[in-house]
Amino acid sequence: MKNQTAIVTGTSSGFGLITSVALAGKGFTVIAAMRNCEKKGKLLQEAQKHGVESNIIVHELDVTNVGSIKAFQTWINDEFGRVDVLVNNAGYAGAGFVEEVSMDEYRKQFDTNVFGVIAVTKAFLPLMRRQKRGCIINISSISGRVAFPGLSPYVASKYAIEGWSESLRLEMKHFGVKVVLIEPGSYKTNIWSTGKQVAVESLHSHSPYHAYMQKIEGYIAKGENSFGNPEDVAKEIAEIATLPNPGIRYPIGTGVKATIFLKNLLPWRIWEKIVLSKLFGK
DSSP, X not given: OTTOEEEEESOSSHHHHHHHHHHHHTTOEEEXXXXXXXXXXXXHHHHXXXXXXXXXXXXXXXXXXXXXXXXXXXXXXXXXSOOSEXXXXXXOEEEBOGGGSOHHHHHHHHIIXXXXXXXXXXXXXXXXXXXXXXXXXXXXXXXXXXXXXXXXXXXXXXXXXXXXXXXXXXXXGGGTEEEEXXXXXXXXXGGGTTTXXXXXXXXXXXXXXXXXXXXXXXXXXXXXXXXXXXXXXXXXXXXXTTOXXXXXXXXXXXXXXXHHHHHHHSOHHHHHHHHHHHHHOO
């Protein structure tokens, strides 16, 4: 992968950080994009530990800011003139119950997880099309295939990315550009801690959904011991980036494939009963 360029968004932590290191280990020149470059220390420390710091360049990018995307696009075109891999990873998890999630919170979720992905991708589609090659890897989630109560902002954003990616793949295949979805289950990243933003109302004891939210939080916390190692996801992404003809979907994580299979197989009334029984034990 020498002389090939990979862009990864949201690289200050989580999947973005370790994916940057994994791609650098494959020989890519990695442009590690993050909104606040003051948070680059952990990434550079990890890169140095793996001996790949010379393959990583940190650059500022706010995927929700048109000016930031334009400046980033211009810099990439001027400095590199090519993009071989684009990993759209930047995002966060919005939570809360629909009645209590404000429209501003929904818009903020979509601005980052959906419109940010679309805007960054559009910035580099002309370059990839002219190259007649490239791989766009969108970090989705099992939540883009299987919904869960109390997470509708996040779930809706990931369902949107799933459908959009299918359309994009069909549009770009003729030009030699591949589009891939990574669908992780639960992993030990900060998206469910510092990265999760819960609607304030659902956290208050006076909320009619407060007890429900506590059940959901308890269910997530109970499963933390089974959360996977995010390095497995990074390795998968780095491997996919080198494939000549990758598939469209890569579900990964404990029980993820089985969960998706069962959800698609079972009638909704049975699936609904299973999900609610896991939360309420009945």
